[in-house]
Amino acid sequence: MEAETPAPEQPAFRIFSTSKPKREPVSDNRPSSPPKPPIKTHPKTTVESDSxxxxxxxxxxxxxxxxxxxxxxxxxxxxxxxxxxxxxxxxxxxxxxxxxxxxxxxxxxxxxxxxxxxxxxxxxxxxxxxxxxxxxxxxxxxxxxxxxxxxxxxxxxxxxxxxxxxxxxxxxxxxxxxxxxxxxxxxxxxxxxxxxxxxxxxxxxxxxxxxxxxxxxxxxxxxxxxxxxxxxxxxxxxxxxxxxxxxxxxxxxxxxxGGKTVETLKQQYLKVPPDLKELYLSHILSNMEEDGIRSAIVFVATCRTCHYLELLLEEVGQAAVALHSHKSQSLRLASLSRFKSGQVPVLLATDVASRGLDIPTVDLVINYNIPRDSSDYIHRVGRTARAGRGGLSISFITERDESLVHEIEGVIKRKLGEYNCDEKAVFEDITQVFVARRVAKMKMIDDGFEEQAQERKERKLKVLTDKGIKRKR
Structure with missing residues (x-):
């Protein structure tokens, strides 16, 4: 539909030009291109096209x-x-x-x-x-x-x-x-x-x-x-x-x-005690093949959690790669390439991967940390069920997250269903996961991740302070 709002003051910078661009004459020495039919006119219509x-x-x-x-x-x-x-x-x-x-x-x-x-x-x-x-x-x-x-x-x-x-x-x-x-x-x-x-x-x-x-x-x-x-x-x-x-x-x-999710996406939540998230995550991922899930993206809130889960899943034998801003660009692209090619079935990511990435094999999205902003939720779960395909999203929630779930439901105009999980099967692996949890935390100390993260945080705060910008919480 066409916007018909009146034009108030202009912004600090001009986004739109005041007139349509004029097409310049075609140069005779331009590279050759395939033959094309005459330019067609385009009636301003709202009828959808079949071709x-x-x-x-x-x-x-x-x-x-x-x-x-x-x-x-x-x-x-x-x-x-x-x-x-x-x-x-x-x-x-x-x-x-x-x-x-x-x-x-x-x-x-x-x-x-x-x-x-x-x-x-x-x-x-x-x-x-x-x-x-x-x-x-x-x-x-x-x-x-x-x-x-x-x-x-x-x-x-x-x-x-x-x-x-x-x-x-x-x-x-x-x-x-x-x-x-x-x-x-x-x-x-x-x-x-x-x-x-x-x-x-x-x-x-x-x-x-x-x-x-x-x-x-x-x-x-x-x-x-x-x-x-x-x-x-x-x-x-x-x-x-x-x-x-x-x-x-x-x-x-x-x-x-622009505020809804696609109908082919099944959206569910799973109530999880805060100190047992790793256990439930490991269980769901270990059953991917049995559940017919080709690949999954697990979204987390911080780079620290992303790195930590990568180490933990490695300890329990679950292949996964991590994508977050503390990695070099070459490592980030390498991780993404391994995931897109099917070499690794699980991608752990911060919201750096929530925008625009189109990977057809993603059948499952897990919100390990449910996002604080409903628009971030929409972008995250939109990594699956694309182009008419089906998909599943599971959001881990604690008691403190219930208000966020209600807010998301209000925006997407859909109720999230509850994900059924076999509690007995989940707890069968508790010893292995808890051992992996301790090992992962020790490895994070050894590889200096915490110190590097703190240094990056201080540099970032300085830049934001110099610019007079405060990051949204």
């Missing part, structure tokens, strides 16, 4: 969708692709697993094929892992036009990334902090002088106060005439504010109001 060919995409793009198994567009794709092709700014809020990435990737690639140059599109992501995955999807869909895509994220050599950006790839996918640092170089900033598209994926997070200074700098260096696309699974206060200050300068799509 990607109905959306005005080039034949090569439609054929690529078919080859990748994308046979019918989802609602967010049906509504947003024609709007983007027509030159509109878009704010789309839709459930996890609803096809948001293809909703902006396909029209960008369609336009790019008509005038191949770089940097044509910039995509900002809140996490390194999501940025890496977005690049994989851009490359898969853009293979027919020989897409050149560069990822600019922390954890890698800045000189190498600067050299890659200086070559003006077609698409740049970046985290805000690293891109801001790179754009301090005049040559790198100039590479974005003709950028046609700015995309904020998981926009509610990118618009968070922690990225504000970075975003201010990036927006000042981008062309004023461009299309701006926001995509998120949840309509947060940041996006609500954006919708108010932006007037009618964008097309708003809300799928299920």
């Amino acid at each position: 990607f060919s109905d959306l005005g995409l080039s034949e090569w793009a439609v054929a690529t969708c078919r080859e990748l198994g994308m046979r019918r567009p989802t609602p967010v794709q049906s509504q947003c692709i024609p709007r983007i092709l027509a030159g509109d700014n878009v704010l789309a809020v839709a459930p996890t697993g609803s096809g948001k990435t293809a909703a902006f990737t396909l029209p960008i690639l369609h336009r790019l094929a008509e005038e191949l140059f770089g940097v044509y599109a910039l995509v900002l992501s809140p996490t390194r892992e999501l940025a890496t995955q977005l690049a994989e999807q851009f490359r898969a869909l853009g293979a027919p036009i020989n897409l050149r895509c560069v990822v600019a994220i922390g954890g890698y050599n800045t000189i190498d990334q600067a050299k890659a950006l200086a070559k003006k790839p077609h698409v740049v996918i970046a985290t805000p902090g690293r891109l801001r640092a790179l754009m301090e170089g005049v040559e790198i900033a100039a590479a974005f002088s003709r950028t046609k598209f700015l995309v904020l994926d998981e926009a509610d997070r990118v618009l968070d106060a922690n990225f504000k200074e970075d975003l201010d700098v990036i927006l000042r260096l981008l062309p004023k005439k461009r299309q701006t696309l926001f995509f998120s699974a949840t309509m947060t206060g940041n996006l609500q504010t954006l919708s108010k200050v932006s007037g009618n300068k964008y097309y708003l799509f809300e799928g299920d109001k």
